[in-house]
Amino acid sequence: MPDDEQPEALLIGGRAGAGKTTAGWEVSVQLQAARIAHALIEGDNLDQIFPAPPEDPSRSRITEANLAAMWHNYSALGCRRMIYTNTVSVLEPDLITRAMGGTPRITAVLLTANDATARQRLSGREIGSQLDAHLTRSAKMAVHLETTAPxxxxxxxTDGRSTVDIARDIITATGWASPHAQKAGLEGQLEH
Known part of the structure; x- marks a missing residue:
C-alpha cells in the first residue's frame, strides 16, 4: 500500500438479529468478485474474555487492542480497507480511528430490523439458553442505536430483503465499487 493512501473503514452495526455478520460476509463476497481488496473483522470475537478485567469492565480497551493488532497485521500486507461488524460499531468511530492508527475515512451503516425479524433470525441461531436474554437486549439496543447513532x-x-440486496446497498454507501475505487483496490492486490 502506498504510504499516501488513506485507510478506509466500513462499520456495520445493528441490533442482534439485524443481520450484521451475514451482511458483512456478503459484502466481502461481492467485493472479492469485484477484485476490491479488503479485510473482514467480526468484532464480537474481540472482547470474549470472562470475567471482564476490573480495569476494563466494558471490555472496550481489549476490543481496541485486539482490533489494532489485527489491523496492523492486515495493513502490513498492504490492506487499506477494513469491514468491521459489531453491534455498537457505528457509535465508536474514535475507537476505530485509534485502532487503525491514523485518520481513516469511515463509512458507518446501521442495519435495522423490526422485533419480528430479529426474533425469527435469533430463534434460528440461538439454540442454547440465551434466546430470551438476546431478544430483550436486542430490543433495547435497537432503540439505543436509533436514538444515539449520528x-x-x-x-x-433488512426486513424482508435478501442478503445480496442489503450488501449491495452497503457497498454503494462506501463508494468502494466506483471505477476509480475498483482500480485502486486491484492495484493494491497486484502490488503484493
Whole structure:
C-alpha cells in the first residue's frame, strides 16, 4: 500500500438479529468478485474474555487492542480497507480511528430490523439458553442505536430483503465499487 493512501473503514452495526455478520460476509463476497481488496473483522470475537478485567469492565480497551493488532497485521500486507461488524460499531468511530492508527475515512451503516425479524433470525441461531436474554437486549439496543447513532450514519432496513440486496446497498454507501475505487483496490492486490 502506498504510504499516501488513506485507510478506509466500513462499520456495520445493528441490533442482534439485524443481520450484521451475514451482511458483512456478503459484502466481502461481492467485493472479492469485484477484485476490491479488503479485510473482514467480526468484532464480537474481540472482547470474549470472562470475567471482564476490573480495569476494563466494558471490555472496550481489549476490543481496541485486539482490533489494532489485527489491523496492523492486515495493513502490513498492504490492506487499506477494513469491514468491521459489531453491534455498537457505528457509535465508536474514535475507537476505530485509534485502532487503525491514523485518520481513516469511515463509512458507518446501521442495519435495522423490526422485533419480528430479529426474533425469527435469533430463534434460528440461538439454540442454547440465551434466546430470551438476546431478544430483550436486542430490543433495547435497537432503540439505543436509533436514538444515539449520528445522522451521518447510513440506515439500511433488512426486513424482508435478501442478503445480496442489503450488501449491495452497503457497498454503494462506501463508494468502494466506483471505477476509480475498483482500480485502486486491484492495484493494491497486484502490488503484493
Amino acid at each position: 445522522a451521518w450514519v447510513h440506515r439500511i432496513p
